[in-house]
Amino acid sequence: MHDLPSLSPELDAVRAHVLEHSVKRGDFTLKSGAKSTWFLDTKQTACRPDGVLAMADAMLQIIPDDATAIGGLTMGADPVAFGVAAVAATRGRDLRSFSVRKEAKGHGVTGRLAGALQPGDKVVITEDTTTRGTSLMEAVDVVREYGCEVVLVTLIVDRGDTCAALCEAAGVRYQPLLTSHDLGFGPDD
Template identity: 55%
Template sequence: MVQRMTELDPSRKNLKDHLLTHAVRTGDFVLKSGRKSNWFIDGKQTACHPQGIKLVADIILSEIEGIDAIGGLTMGADPVAYGVAAIAADRGQPLRSFSIRKEAKDHGVEGRIAGALYKGDRVAIMEDVVTRGVSPLEAAEVVRAFGAEPVMIIAIVDRGGTCEAMAKQAELKFFPLLTAPDLGFEYEGP
């Protein structure tokens, strides 16, 4: 299980504050899995916000090395991957981005990959929020089938607490920027 120090570093503390202000809602919600929860996080409210994506990118870019491209399943990965790659370019760090379509196209550029992913790339699979970990693992399989090498899964928030074990089974590192407990909630995995 992802371990945290007693206190978050300043970058993660700022990200936590942004998420709690802009992305976390309490009430009665039904999750993608069909389970009910008393809290919901819309990671795109941070990923699509100028200060939010900068906070996310600052943490990711300080932690990843040797990664050629970042991306994942559309929609959860898109704003994060594109934003992080743009900020990386401004800093002189070469990092490309891509999306994985829900279904393969049968016209134009065919297949599920859209964007600047090349065979042989070392890839960070991105997701805004993971609960069970199914989506990023699906993305990793699509990337492998394409001929690139997924090496890690990055999530803005791990709300489920189960993705780390699943990633390890798939021989991938798991790197959540924050966890549900960091935000003051219990894990809600399967």
């Protein structure tokens, strides 16, 4: 563990929740194949009421005012998108939520999309955590193909170092709530 950087009160609340409920320590092989001494089960933050409120407080500060929908690739995006949209509604913000399916189905909004997404929406793509960013980029592509504009990619924790470059190459604003550095972990942990 390294020293924790200073964060805003909203991000500090998310970090405290993640460190208490979502960080597991041990020897792990990540989905990417990389070895790590720590693992993130960020759904432990995205699916607990106090975590949902902390996450929504932080995300609603960075989500553009003109955003109309939030979602991403199922399962990682679902609790984040649905929680943020619900909390937003209690604050007078209308953010519809949606999921991008891993495979096309013959029903729903269209093949891979389910939920309240509409063509022309200004969309926030989200997820609970990422190492490489490939799921986020897949969701960006599906949403763009449907005729929506992606105005932000955000998530609870970016534990890797490639997603920012992928978003930049795709011409999408990227702002994770937390990085592994914010949690006190370095690249070799």
